[in-house]
Amino acid sequence: MSVIKTTVRIAVLLLAGCFTSQAQQYSWQHLPQVSKPVFKKDTINILKYGAKADGLTLNTISINKAIAACSAKGGGVVLIPPGLWLTGPLVMQSNVNVHVSRAALLQFTDDKSQYKLVEGNYEGHAAVRNESPISGTNLTNIAITGEGIIDGHGEVWRAISKDRLTEAEWNKLVASGGVVSENGKSWYPSQSYVGGLKTPGAGVIGNGRIIKDNEPFKDFFRPNMLVLTNCKKVLLQGVTLQNSPAWDIHTLLCEDLTVQNVKVRNAWNAQNGDGIDVESCRNVLIEGSTFDAGDDGICIKSGRDEEGRKRGKPTENVIVRDNVVYRAHGGFVIGSEMSGGARNIFVSNCTFIGTDIGLRFKTTRGRGGVVENIFIKNISMKEILHEAILFDMYYGGKSPGEDDNVNDQAVVPVTEATPSFRKFYVNNVVCNGAEKALMIRGLPEMGIKDIHIENSTFKTVKGADVIEAQNIFLKNIHFEGKETNPLINIQNSSSVTFDHITYGDTQLLFKISGKKSQQIKLLNTDASKANSKVEFSSGAAESALTGSK
Known part of the structure; x- marks a missing residue:
């Protein structure tokens, strides 16, 4: 079908x-169907074009010639044989499979002059960037395969704070060169980087500004390591991609993308070191892969604010299964640049270990876009730093409720810039260790709607927050918390159903606040196990909660 x-x-x-x-x-x-590329068996070894694995020779021209020649002959395989291959930026071509052998290390140079400034994309906006180590645009039938390693030399591009390094690491970094901030708390790769950081609008194209105007700040425009734009039938399989200057894998406006058994390795403190960002793509499969990232692990995006809404290309028909994510900001993430929307996404059999957040869905006012029909099951989490599951429409800012407990003020108007989260279906999540089990935080003018979470166990410090939400269903959930006063906090939310909730020692089961809190049902649950069942405040009526005694 x-x-x-x-x-x-x-x-x-x-x-x-x-x-x-x-x-x-x-x-x-x-599930969605994803088409894979097919290649001729013809193979071109980069040695034929003069490449040398001595770690000294810059093989940029040799490897690009091999790729271009392979494509010109109708396609096939470009072989990167065992060895250390130093290179500058590589450009993919249609019908070519770049195969990186098991014992091969494709090492991108730290000579930034090899990367020219180009018009690219940064966090959902068109922007000046340095050319990516690997890129491809408007291509069909392409792949990067093999079991070798691709290294982006990202440490020479990224700034870093002193508090994210040991004393020995900091001293070694400072001794290598670069610029230390006036307060001594940050290190920057160069004065060019500092100039870009301090220049408003650096990287913007338009209003009379051209790419050349940004040359003084060149080092500031860190490239994503692998960028594929408007490509069809893409395969990434088996390779290890590591040490990216910014995002590791960025696919934009692609169709039929398969990522299988890939390993992504970025340092935990790598600035913007996302594992994979799938932006405005359709028909996507990410499976059997491992991500150890400095930012979000597996991330779904679709453009930012008005620019993303004008593009109008959601990320849709996505399968994410059998993956492991370590130490990322989020294990599986949607947002915050989701202005084109996201829909029909299926996530299953994934493990998150040591991530800041497990399942992370984030947006904010001004984004617009609709995220819907998200299906998630069989997720295992361990040692999560903050929330196991987070729905947050105040990304990058504080909600009024954080300051005054509950907010009943007049809402702002709903416009095309108002984002929407709805129709999420989550089944069988087990979390062993997190600060909080669940946070659902919508906007007063646009609550988060239709969230179904079933058959899940959370061993965490705190329980759940449900703020500015409607049609929330939690069924067969066990909370095991240390700070449970209350276990479940509800603010200005309606049509919230708790069915067969079990829990450990609990001081207060529910705290319900706000005049909009209504139609909260407690079914098949023994509320007598808590020291106190419910506390009402800030205008919430006692009739708001019905059900189990």
Whole structure:
């Protein structure tokens, strides 16, 4: 069945309220289809074009010639044989599979003069960037395969704070050169970087500014390591991509993207060191891969603010399964640049260890965009620093409720710039260790809607917050918390159902606040196990909660 027909069928079932039975089963049985590239068996060894694995010779011209020649002959395989291959930027071509042998290290040079300034994309906006170590635009049928290592030499590009290094690491870094900030707390790669940091609008193109105007700040425009734009039938398989200057893998406006058994390794303190960012792409499979990232691990995006809304290209029809994420800011993430929307995304059988947040969904006012039809099951988490699951529409800022406990002020108008999170279906999450099990925090003018979380266990310090939300369903959930006063905090939220909730020692089961808090149901739950059942405040009526005694 086609993706379109499947999507329509799912939508009909969801509208009919059949998620827990028919819709859930149907959605997982009819996953999106992703087409893989197919290549001729013809193989070109880069040695044929004069490449040398001596760690000294810059092989940029040799490798690019091999890629271009392979494409010109109708495609095939470009072989990177065992050895250390120093190179500058490489440009992919259609119908070419660049195969990095198991014992090969493709090392990108730290000579920044080899990377010219180009018009690229940064965090959802068109912007000046240094040319990516590997790039491709408007291509069909491309791949990077093998079990070798691709290293971006990112440490020469990134700034870093002193508090993110040991004393010995800091002293070694300062001795290598660069610039230390006036307060002695940060290190920058060069004065060129500092100039870009201090110049408003650095990197902006337009209003009379051209790329050349940004030459004085060249070092500031750190490249993403692998950038593929508007490409179809893409395969990344087996390789290790590590030490990126910024994002490691960035796919933009691509279709039929497969990422299998890839390893991404960025230092935990690598600035903007995302593992993979899939932006405005459709028909995507990410499976069997491992991400150890300095920022978000597996991230879904679709452009930022008005620019993203004008592009109008959601990321859709995505399968993410059998992956492991270490020490990232988020294990699986949507946002915050999601202005084109995201939909029909299926995440299953993933493990997150030591990430800041497990499942992370973030946006803010001004983004716009709709994120919907997100299906998640069988997620294991360990040693999460903050929330196991986070829905946050105040990314980058504080909600009014953080300061005054509950906010009943007049809401701002809903416009095309108002983001929307809705129709998330989460089943079988087990979290062993986190600061908080669940945070749902919507906007007063646009609450988070239709969140279903079932059959899950959270061993955390704190329980759950439900703030500015509607149609929230938690069923068969066990909370094991240390600070449970309250276990569940509800602010200005309505149509919230808790069905068969179990918990450990709890002082206060519910704290309910705000005049908008209504129709909160507690079903099949023994509320007598808590020292106190409920506390009402800030205008919440006692009639707001009904159900188990």
